[in-house]
Amino acid sequence: MPGWSCLVTGAGGFLGQRIISLLAQEKELQEVRALDKVFTPETREEFSKLQTKAKVTMLEGDILDAQCLRRACQGISVVIHTAAVIDVSGAIARQTMVDVNLKGTQNLLEACVQASVPAFIYTSSIDVAGPNSYKEIVLNGHEEEQHENSWCDPYSYSKKMGERVVLAANGCSLKNGGILHTCALRPMYIYGEKSPFIYVIMVRALNNNGILDVFGKFSSVNPVYVGNVAWAHILAARALRDPKKSPSIQGQFYYISDDTPHQSYDDLNFAVSKDWGLHLGSSWSLPLPLLYWLAFLLETVSFLLRPIYNFRPPCTQNLLEACVQASVPAFIYTSSIDVAGPNSYKEIVLNGHEEEQHENSWCDPYSYSKKMGERVVLAANGCSLKNGGILHTCALRPMYIYGEKSPFIYVIMVRALNNNGILDVFGKFSSVNPVYVGNVAWAHILAARALRDPKKSPSIQGQFYYISDDTPHQSYDDLNFAVSKDWGLHLGSSWSLPLPLLYWLAFLLETVSFLLRPIYNFRPPFNCHLVTLSNSVFTFSYKKAQRDLGYEPPVSWEEARQKTSQWIGSLVEQHKGTLNTKTQ
CATH class of the missing domain: 3.40.50.720 (NAD(P)-binding Rossmann-like Domain)
Structure with missing residues (x-):
């Protein structure tokens, strides 16, 4: 595969940084463009160190800025779209999440068509598949099974619709007469160094005498390491550019996991922190049905209060x-x-x-x-x-x-x-x-x-x-x-x-x-x-x-x-x- 170039959106994020690091080591890669709203000084320094391996161009811009996206896509061979707003707690406005996760994806696809970018990889989410009920059990599910999230929460909805738009765009005609090929990756819950979610959990524990919160003890999931998710994106980029492999993956989605043991979220937090003396709190908790109905009650109160009070984190x-x-x-x-x-x-x-x-x-x-x-x-x-x-x-x-x-x-x-x-x-x-x-x-x-x-x-x-x-x-x-x-x-x-x-x-x-x-x-x-x-x-x-x-x-x-x-x-x-x- 002769010289090629790749644009990564959300490049300053937890996953995006790892993808950039791996892309810089790809043979025959002429340029990797890193796009995000803003890059921290630490990220800029990290990316500058990669310049000896490949040309890394940092672009600051908004996924909702169509002109910015068109400029970013000029001369690009592959787009890896990881940029997203992630929130399942309700702290971020629904419209903001839909704008970024859905409209932003549509903007980027349109920019690819106008700039004649032939390959598009979408970072989807396991939330697209569910779960829809705590009573639902899926063990080692796969792509041939029908799993679709029926919740209307902004994150799941916007990611689900974003994935649909991307896969539906497979086969679209490009401005230069070429064809756009797309695929989507659905990683499990991603953990690893610099995870913003694990960071918050650990800080809370450190401020609570090393006691980790217990909330997901009833779950059994298969988290995936961030480096393995990044590697899956590299393989998808290679495959979409390979004339032999590309036909079989065009328009497809893929679950991405690894050999991390099936465990609860609480057990994962303990496994990665126990070497430093952190430990799980009391194992007692409300029965799951009662916990669910308590959550429903709180959501109802939140809805009724919304016209006069809107809680924000302190x-x-x-x-x-x-x-x-x-x-x-x-x-x-x-x-x-x-x-x-x-x-x-x-x-x-x-x-x-x-x-x-x-x-x-x-x-x-x-x-x-x-x-x-x-x-x-x-x-x-x-x-x-x-x-x-x-x-x-x-x-x-x-x-x-x-x-x-x-x-x-x-x-x-x-x-x-x-x-x-x-x-x-x-x-x-x-x-x-x-x-x-x-x-x-x-x-x-x-x-x-x-x-x-x-x-x-x-x-x-x-x-x-x-x-x-x-x-x-x-x-x-x-x-x-x-x-x-x-x-x-x-x-x-x-x-x-x-x-x-x-x-x-x-x-x-x-x-x-x-x-x-x-x-x-x-x-x-x-x-x-x-x-x-x-x-x-x-x-x-x-x-x-x-x-x-x-x-x-x-x-x-x-x-x-x-x-x-x-x-x-x-x-x-x-x-x-x-x-x-x-x-x-």
Whole structure:
């Protein structure tokens, strides 16, 4: 098989890194492209060491960015698609998981067709097959048996549909007249070094006197080692490119396991950690039927509470606890203006300050979680550290942050460029004081200096600070226009529904969404909170930060506008390039 190249998505992940390492050792491989949203410094260093064996190109991009995928697929012989959002606990929004795991897969297949990539390998999951009931028993199942997960949880569903799309694409015509060949691998539960799941389990045990949680004692599964799963992907890549082997595997899926003994998840955790003194907790547990119905009850309570409360893992608390254990003396929390409000579009706050009482009363997940996070941080001020020292904390509440690479402005500009340069109009009734990202970053530097300064520290410990700059008070729509007008973008029609009517329409949409939720996940285009947030008069002064931190915004409004505008200019040029490519 003469020189070839391979693209691996999710390359910075647990499995993706192992696949890259093995690909780098493949003979006649000219290039391996590693695609992920972001690569850690450790991963970059690891991949750079592989350059002596093969050309490894790291690409940072989003699986939902069709243009990024087309560029990544140019000149590629094989795509190995491992990128996915994995969550079976319900912590990640259903739509996010479906977008990445299903829509992202569809985007990648389309990119392969356009770039004429002839081979596509999909990393599926054992969850695609089940189990559907704890009473169901499958021993040494195989591909000829009919096993299909009937749960509607986002992960199983999105992986199942992703696999279907991939296998259905086998035999599709490519742009150059060739044929696309696909297959899918369904690994069992994957374990090994750097497993994010085992990492969490071990950290919990280490924080619990070496006692491992017991939860899956009734299971019997055959986990598979990450290195063996990676090797299966290499063999699949070879086989799809081999004219003799390829016909028999095109459009097929394969279970991937190894000789790891059949055992419970609890026994696996113990087997890989017992050498270090970790041990399983009490073997007593609720009878399985009772445990199942308790889970059902909790899910029901969760569903009923969802409109008013959405639980999120206490990440900030975990970080504070880590600081206490590691004796870190200073902690700065990036809070949000959302902590303060607004609570009603009728509420007017002009140049508010820290001495005034402003607290968000909405129960939306972001505002609530940031508010509670800030409370926890400020309450932790004065805590004793493990080495006998004292933890000092403060919080910064920036206004709406704009600037180069803003993900919010990026979405707004892309929508406008795809709409003949017309910017959406939604927040015309607002008056806010946005803040440039560089000034917010500078405020964090000053806070870090101040917390370490014996003279300044006492006055800022346990305090929060509003962070703004000299950006003019304006609506969100006017800000979008100000930073993009140099490139011909303009606001759409100034007509809109009266604000009270817009608010009640949002309320109606939320009500419909709530009523449909048991059978359909309807996401309204806007809600009451968004209408309020986008159409309120809500500005704050940075005088307290100026007094205590010595904060003076280093970047003026005009300089900030120009920098943001130049970045938007690069987006405009990219868009023009895309249009030129489409018309050729």
